[in-house]
Amino acid sequence: MTLLEDETVRMCAELIRIDTSNLGDGDGPGERAAAERIMEWLGEAGLSPTYLECSPRRGNVILRVSGTTPGLPALLVHGHLDVVPADPRDWTMPPFAGEVANGWVWGRGAVDMKHMDAMMVALVRDMARTGLRPRRDLVFAWLADEETGGDHGARFLVREHPGLFEGCAEAIGEVGGYSLTIGSDLRLYLVETAQKGLAWIRMSVEGQAGHGSLPHPGNAVTELAAAVSRIGAHTWPQRLTPTTRRMLREICLACEVPFDEDDIDGVLGKLGPIARFIGASLRHVANPTRFHAGYATNVVPEIAVAEIDGRFLPGLKDDFLETVDRLAGPRVSSRHIDDEDAVEVPFDTPLVEAMLASLQVEDPRGRVVPYCLSAGTDNRTFHRLGIHGYGFVPLRLPPEVDFAAMFHGVDERVPESALRFGVRVLRHLLSTY
Structure with a gap:
């Protein structure tokens, strides 16, 4: 050949x-x-x-x-x-x-x-x-x-x-x-x-524009920045799907490591460098990737906009979206700019x-x-x-x-x-x- x-x-x-x-x-x-x-x-x-x-x-x-x-x-x-x-x-x-x-x-x-x-x-x-x-x-x-x-x-x-x-x-x-x-x-x-699903989300907060020299408790930038920070800092729990459960069992068998579904972190700790590859497939991910607001340093803008790159596990889309909405809070409006099912x-x-x-x-x-x-x-x-x-x-x-x-x-x-x-x-x- x-x-x-x-x-x-x-x-x-x-x-x-x-x-x-x-x-x-x-x-x-x-x-x-x-x-x-x-x-x-x-x-x-x-x-x-x-x-x-x-x-x-x-x-x-x-x-x-x-x-x-x-x-x-x-x-x-x-x-x-x-x-x-x-x-x-x-x-x-x-x-x-x-x-x-x-x-x-x-x-x-x-x-x-x-x-x-x-x-x-x-x-x-x-x-x-x-x-x-x-x-x-x-x-x-x-x-x-x-x-x-x-x-x-x-x-x-x-x-x-x-x-x-x-x-x-x-x-x-x-x-x-x-x-x-x-x-x-x-x-x-x-x-x-298996592939994670995709949810690209555009979030916005609207408030009242005003002079930057004055107190502004309804600042749209502050409100949205807090929401984005909560989402970006959230620790998503590990969740096993049929694919990831089978994957871990097979890898543990090959590495001669006991598989314990109740102690995934302990299992990963015994698998060496391969654990880094596995990690992202065990939980949802939501990364803030864009943030823009305002047009002048001395003007509090009336709207702030951010974008989130969300990746959710198969069968758990509702769990992911409900959690993102809760973390964002009631003042944040959201719309999806791209979606793909897992x-x-x-x-x-x-x-x-x-x-x-x-x-x-x-x-x-x-x-x-x-x-x-x-x-x-x-x-x-x-x-x-x-x-x-x-x-x-x-x-x-x-x-x-x-x-x-x-x-x-x-x-x-x-x-x-x-x-x-x-x-x-x-x-x-x-x-x-």
């Missing part, structure tokens, strides 16, 4: 060199150039993908590969083409140079998530070249705009072109499948089976069993473990079509690598060996499941 692996590395580097920075509000170069390059690669293999955009330069590419077994549900395999911005002054290597050096592929998007985009293209080309046929239909989707919610990508396609995903029952996408090393030679591969899908499924079997072809001692992502991906959007999404981009990583920190981080990079491992695992999975 040398050609397949070599193409994956080469295509990953080339996609990184195409700047697809998503600046939000329609700004940035867009994904069209990367989408067109993928179209060219697929065309070279004799394939005819579909190109769609809902606004200029925001490119999406869709390709359906027919399976050999009629009646099996289709599998959606998706990745996004946009990346978050990068300041070259902070990087060891230029973020859009796509350097392959010292066993690593460097650049913005190497992890999030042009490595998966490249694996997908290389796999489809390999299928066309070798005549390999999957058992079920595979729908490959290279998407725009995931980093700012998917209005030009997944949301657009689900709303305007749902027929592209006809028959899809499950999906695999980003933020899962990479290894955590336990002990000397045991790796856990984290399969994302999702949680089963772990004990034939697809997960196939993931494990494919991983163990390459890593016989590997195990799979479910986890809850503290953020969200396009899987949450595809869930609206009844598609159960899993985070699975298989990578066998060196034990010392803090891979989670690479997402949106400076010096983002992925081991070349992990790319080669990942495309072999995906080839096995997509050809046998």
